[in-house]
Amino acid sequence: MFWSHHAPPPRRPQRVCFCVQVAVFCLLLVLTRPDRDSVDQQRAVNTNTPPGRPLSLFYRLGYLLSVALEMAPPTPTGSRRPQKAARNSEASGTTSEEANAMDHQEQSPSFCPQLLLDLPDVPLLQVLSQLSPKDLFAAGRTCLRLAALTRTLPWRERGEIKLKSIADAMDLLRVAAPLEVVCIQKTKKKIAFQYSGRPDPKGLVVGCLDGDRRIHTTCPPRMLCMEMPTFTSEESSSLIREVAKTAKCLEVIVDGLDVIFSLLKNASWLELEHLVVLSVHLNRKQIPLWPQELVLPKLRSVFVDPDSDSAYSEGSLKGLHSLLRAHSKQLDCLKMYSNKGRQLLVHLVDDGLPTDLRRLEIKDLNASDAAALGRIHGLKELNINLDIEFKLLQQLCTKLENFFRSPCPLERLELHGFPPLPLHVLGAGGLPSLRCLVLGESYDATYPSFLSYVGTLRELPAALAGLPGLRSLILCQASPRVLQEVTPAVIPALEVVVVLGDEFWYEESLLVSELQSLVNRAPVPKMHATYGHDKMFSRHPVSETEGCSLCAEASTEAVDALHQHLDRRHVKLDGTVKYVKV
Numbered sequence: 001m002f003w004s005h006h007a008p009p010p011r012r013p014q015r016v017c018f019c020v021q022v023a024v025f026c027l028l029l030v031l032t033r034p035d036r037d038s039v040d041q042q043r044a045v046n047t048n049t050p051p052g053r054p055l056s057l058f059y060r061l062g063y064l065l066s067v068a069l070e071m072a073p074p075t076p077t078g079s080r081r082p083q084k085a086a087r088n089s090e091a092s093g094t095t096s097e098e099a100n101a102m103d104h105q106e107q108s109p110s111f112c113p114q115l116l117l118d119l120p121d122v123p124l125l126q127v128l129s130q131l132s133p134k135d136l137f138a139a140g141r142t143c144l145r146l147a148a149l150t151r152t153l154p155w156r157e158r159g160e161i162k163l164k165s166i167a168d169a170m171d172l173l174r175v176a177a178p179l180e181v182v183c184i185q186k187t188k189k190k191i192a193f194q195y196s197g198r199p200d201p202k203g204l205v206v207g208c209l210d211g212d213r214r215i216h217t218t219c220p221p222r223m224l225c226m227e228m229p230t231f232t233s234e235e236s237s238s239l240i241r242e243v244a245k246t247a248k249c250l251e252v253i254v255d256g257l258d259v260i261f262s263l264l265k266n267a268s269w270l271e272l273e274h275l276v277v278l279s280v281h282l283n284r285k286q287i288p289l290w291p292q293e294l295v296l297p298k299l300r301s302v303f304v305d306p307d308s309d310s311a312y313s314e315g316s317l318k319g320l321h322s323l324l325r326a327h328s329k330q331l332d333c334l335k336m337y338s339n340k341g342r343q344l345l346v347h348l349v350d351d352g353l354p355t356d357l358r359r360l361e362i363k364d365l366n367a368s369d370a371a372a373l374g375r376i377h378g379l380k381e382l383n384i385n386l387d388i389e390f391k392l393l394q395q396l397c398t399k400l401e402n403f404f405r406s407p408c409p410l411e412r413l414e415l416h417g418f419p420p421l422p423l424h425v426l427g428a429g430g431l432p433s434l435r436c437l438v439l440g441e442s443y444d445a446t447y448p449s450f451l452s453y454v455g456t457l458r459e460l461p462a463a464l465a466g467l468p469g470l471r472s473l474i475l476c477q478a479s480p481r482v483l484q485e486v487t488p489a490v491i492p493a494l495e496v497v498v499v500l501g502d503e504f505w506y507e508e509s510l511l512v513s514e515l516q517s518l519v520n521r522a523p524v525p526k527m528h529a530t531y532g533h534d535k536m537f538s539r540h541p542v543s544e545t546e547g548c549s550l551c552a553e554a555s556t557e558a559v560d561a562l563h564q565h566l567d568r569r570h571v572k573l574d575g576t577v578k579y580v581k582v
Helices: 013-031 039-045 053-070 096-106 121-130 133-142 144-152 166-175 234-243 257-265 314-326 344-348 367-375 390-405 457-465 480-484 505-521 549-564
Strands: 161-163 181-186 192-196 223-228 249-253 274-280 301-306 333-337 359-363 381-387 412-418 436-439 472-475 496-499 528-531 535-538 578-581
Touching (some): 121 144, 223 234, 314 344, 344 367, 367 390, 457 480, 472 549, 480 505, 528 549
Parallel strands (some): 301 333, 333 359, 436 472, 472 496, 535 578
Antiparallel strands (some): 192 223, 528 535
């Protein structure tokens, strides 16, 4: 038998009975599975096939029993029973009468073994943690207490659960931990649901949710992807109202704004912070306006990705205006795609944008939208991601140079995409308030010199000379040659340098050496430099790393760059950093 290796000492029936309870409980899970597959049918079809999902529970039973043996409940007094062999010995200090009394107490009703569900919360979840997500889901549907535990103690990093009915999805919400991300897609196919505590299976989630000003985290979100042909039936409406109670991020993949408005108005999205609208058609002429008195109380970020094949209509643009205008007092971040030069920002900047918008992220920026940047007042952070033809780059650079030379309170600038934007557009003496510059991985030092309209890292020292207030520099890749040319005179205020990688793998040791040299020659004695996310260099002793605000800032910027700019989303980092005093 399995437990021959864990044979209990004589006269310890409590552990044996406890193991039987574990076995019975696991058998109960098999009998109450939602799909109720037939074990007999699987055996009859092919006895040599690997065990099906119901049978897999029995193959895990041995492990569950061994865990249960180690976690057997204590006696009611809170201590383990003494060994029988020591009771009658002189060393034990007990008389024969006391030993007989203890034996009698073990056999009394007060020593009736506890049920498996009488275990404390965390040990119970540990015992059942070997179950697959679907089996744990089935257990929660059977046991109300376990359902409550899985909701209050989230079982992150579990596998995916695929469901085929709204009823199963409603049951899942009673068992699973509260959702953070909800993805709703209208489809002509059958109803399909997918719950995941792992990285986004569809690759749609831009980041996870936390209290930071940017959307990133070190662990994946709990999300539910829902594909339904209609959202107006009573069942689907009930499900949407349920998921709206806890969702912090909503991703919608539908045709028109009218459907999105209906989803938002027919449920209470009281916790919603981020709205992501993907592949929306902005060519519909008859779109109802968003009621200005209806405000989602926590909404602070909107991402709009219009369908690239449809032109914009006045009706759809007015509908989008109305949504943004109703939340203009609380929105601090807007992300958008300017697909195929459709100039979405031009249409929104006058009416729909908050007057004090803090952050703007725009992909596929064109010259017309670049000219509209100057009409946004109070912008503090700008993320530009290019995807433009070479022949149009010069016109775009002219518009951006005019914007950067004009007075603006920009504090953070992120440049990504291809072709890389020439750094001379930042302008000598321009952007006096810029504190952080992020250059994406398209910037390197290998472009031919005759491509004068393409940005390279060779321009970095000259660009830094025109940014005297810069205190943070984040490079997705760098070369030792470029860092050698950065002199103390061009970095008077630089405190944090983050380099995520090198252009060529064989240059890593040289790059690390140049980062250490940069820290040594920096005019700011407290400069911190980070390579990757786990190597940090500074002048202060290792003992002072804990509680150092610059150590924390450099680490945060490195992790954020990994998640956002190198597309390593939901990478779980252990937080360990190798610190080197230079």
